[in-house]
Amino acid sequence: MKTIVGEKDRKIVPRWRSFRASFGSFKREQIEPPITVSNSLQSNIEDWNRERSLWTALDVVGGAIVENRLDLAVDALHQVRIDPQTPPAALAMIDEHEWNHSDEEQFDLSVERRSREEIRASRIRLAEYPYDAIEWIELARSFTTLGLLEKAERCISVALTLAPADVFVLRSSSRFFIQQDDPERAQWILTKTPRTLKDPWLLSSEIAAASVAGRESPLLKFARRLEQGDFRNEDLTELRAALATAELDSGSFHHGKKLLRRSLKGANENSLAQIQWMDHTRLGNIIDTSMAKPPNENEAAAWRSFFEGRWDDSAAKSLEWFKDQPFSLNAGIFCSYVLADLAGLPEKALGILAIALKANADNPRLKNNLAFSLIQINKLDKAAEVLNSILKDSDSAEYSTLEATAGLLAFRKGFPDQGRLLYLSAIDRFQREGVLDQAGRAATFLALEEVRSRTPESPTAVKRAHELTKNNARKDVAMKLEELREAAEVWIGDTAE
Numbered sequence: 001m002k003t004i005v006g007e008k009d010r011k012i013v014p015r016w017r018s019f020r021a022s023f024g025s026f027k028r029e030q031i032e033p034p035i036t037v038s039n040s041l042q043s044n045i046e047d048w049n050r051e052r053s054l055w056t057a058l059d060v061v062g063g064a065i066v067e068n069r070l071d072l073a074v075d076a077l078h079q080v081r082i083d084p085q086t087p088p089a090a091l092a093m094i095d096e097h098e099w100n101h102s103d104e105e106q107f108d109l110s111v112e113r114r115s116r117e118e119i120r121a122s123r124i125r126l127a128e129y130p131y132d133a134i135e136w137i138e139l140a141r142s143f144t145t146l147g148l149l150e151k152a153e154r155c156i157s158v159a160l161t162l163a164p165a166d167v168f169v170l171r172s173s174s175r176f177f178i179q180q181d182d183p184e185r186a187q188w189i190l191t192k193t194p195r196t197l198k199d200p201w202l203l204s205s206e207i208a209a210a211s212v213a214g215r216e217s218p219l220l221k222f223a224r225r226l227e228q229g230d231f232r233n234e235d236l237t238e239l240r241a242a243l244a245t246a247e248l249d250s251g252s253f254h255h256g257k258k259l260l261r262r263s264l265k266g267a268n269e270n271s272l273a274q275i276q277w278m279d280h281t282r283l284g285n286i287i288d289t290s291m292a293k294p295p296n297e298n299e300a301a302a303w304r305s306f307f308e309g310r311w312d313d314s315a316a317k318s319l320e321w322f323k324d325q326p327f328s329l330n331a332g333i334f335c336s337y338v339l340a341d342l343a344g345l346p347e348k349a350l351g352i353l354a355i356a357l358k359a360n361a362d363n364p365r366l367k368n369n370l371a372f373s374l375i376q377i378n379k380l381d382k383a384a385e386v387l388n389s390i391l392k393d394s395d396s397a398e399y400s401t402l403e404a405t406a407g408l409l410a411f412r413k414g415f416p417d418q419g420r421l422l423y424l425s426a427i428d429r430f431q432r433e434g435v436l437d438q439a440g441r442a443a444t445f446l447a448l449e450e451v452r453s454r455t456p457e458s459p460t461a462v463k464r465a466h467e468l469t470k471n472n473a474r475k476d477v478a479m480k481l482e483e484l485r486e487a488a489e490v491w492i493g494d495t496a497e
Helices: 039-050 054-066 074-082 088-100 104-128 133-145 149-162 167-179 183-191 194-198 200-212 220-227 233-249 253-263 269-283 298-308 311-324 329-342 346-359 364-376 380-393 396-412 416-432 436-453 458-468 475-496
Strands: none
Touching: 039 054, 054 074, 054 088, 074 088, 104 133, 133 149, 133 167, 133 346, 149 167, 167 183, 167 194, 167 200, 183 200, 194 200, 194 220, 200 220, 200 233, 220 233, 233 253, 233 269, 253 269, 269 298, 298 311, 298 329, 298 475, 311 329, 311 346, 329 346, 329 364, 329 475, 346 364, 364 380, 364 396, 380 396, 396 416, 396 436, 416 436, 436 458, 436 475, 458 475
16 A cells, blocks of 8 residues: 555755755855856856846746756746746646656656766865865765765765854755754754754754654744744745644644744745645645745645645646655655556656665655555566565554555455455554554555455455545545446446346
8 A cells, every 4th residue: 555644744844955946045155066057058047047037938948958957947947837928838848858757767867867967066166165065065965865875974064064053054954864864963953053043944944853853842932032023024934834833733723823824925835835734634724825836836736736636737746846855755755656556657656766765765655655666567576575675674653554565465466365364454553543544545445456356355345445434535535436436337347247
C-alpha cells in the first residue's frame, strides 16, 4: 500500500534553495558565482532583469528550455504562466518540456548532472574565495542532493564558522539538520545566536525545528511580540504561519485562524502551503487563499489539486515541487504516491524515488513507495527484495504500511491466502493504533485484490472496505472505491456470461 504524508506531518520548515533563487531580503556582499550559460541566454536574462514584461520573459524561458536550464528562469516562468496574454502554444511547449524530462532515467541523470556541475562551479569559486560562507552552503546543498551527507555536513560546519549570524546560512543549516533527522541540533543552531530573537525569518525556523522535535519552542513569547513589530508582511508571513501552527496544535483555533489569515498578507509559497494545509486539515476549508499567487507555489498547488481529485494536475505540480527540493522527504513521498497510485505513472515514480533515496537512503516510507511502484510494473522479485530489507527494522506505524504492501505483493505473486493474512494484520494494527484512515485504505486495497483474484472472500472484503471508509471524504479513497465498484461489475458481468 502506498504511503502518503500524514495529516500532522507538515511543518513550515525553511526551504533550501540556491542563494540566487532565495529570498530577496537576504543580502550578499560577495561577487555572485558565474552562470555557465550561452551568451544568448545570458543576454535574455539581463533584458528580463531590466524590463520585466511578458515578451522578455518568453525570451528567457525559450532560451532556458533550449539549454535545459529552467532553474535559471524561475521568475520569468512564473510570469509566463500567470499572464493571460501568454500564447497557448508557449504554455504547451513548457508543459511538454517539463513532463518529458521527468522520465525515470533521464530525470535521474539530469538532477545528478546538474548537481555535479554545481559542485564543480562551487569548488572553482571557493578556490578563489575560500571565506565565502554562502558558497559553502551552496556546495552543501549539492552534496545533499547526491546523498553525500558527510561532505555536506563538513560544508555546513565551515559556513557556520565563517558566518555564524548570517540569516541564509543559519536557515539553510537548520534545514540540513532537519533533513538529517536531527531537529534538536537544527533548533540549537538557531537558539544560540542572539540574532534569532530579532529576526522573523530565524524565529519561524526555530519554532518549526522545535515542532519537528516534538516540543514547544521556548521563544514563542518573543515571536508573538516580533509578529506585531515593524516588518514587511513578506518578512512576517512564515513567522505568522509558524505561530498559527503552534496555536492550532495547542487547540487555540481562534488565534490560529487569525494568524493564518494575517500570514496570507505577503505570503510566499512555503507559508501558502502551510496555510492551505492547516486550513484543510484543521479548520475545514474556511480560508480563501485564491488571491495568493506567489512564485513557485508548486507544493500548495499540488496539494490543492490532490484535495480536489485532479490527479494529473497534482502529479505535474508535485513533480515541480520535487525538482525544486529534490532532497525533501515529503516531496519525494507525495510525488511518488500521486504518480504511481493516482496518475498511473509508476515508471515516473521510480525516477523520483531514485533521487529521493539518495538523500534519504534508509527511509522506510520511500522504500515502501519504491516496492509499491515496482509491484505496479510487475517487477515482483525486486519489490520483494526492497520489502525484505526494511520489514525487520521498522517501527509499528511503518510496519503496518509495509505489511499491507507485502500483502499486495503476495496477491500479485498468486498467493491470495498469504496476502489476505498480511492485509488483515495491517488493518487490525492500524485500528488498534487509531489510524482509521489508513485502515480504510488498506481494506479497500485488500478488497480490490480479492475481487481481481475472484476469491470467495470477495463479498466480505468489499463490505469491510465500505464499512471502514464510510466516514472518509478524501478523493483518493473515493477513487479507489470507484475502482473497486468497476472491478466488481466486471466480475459479475463475466459470471453472468
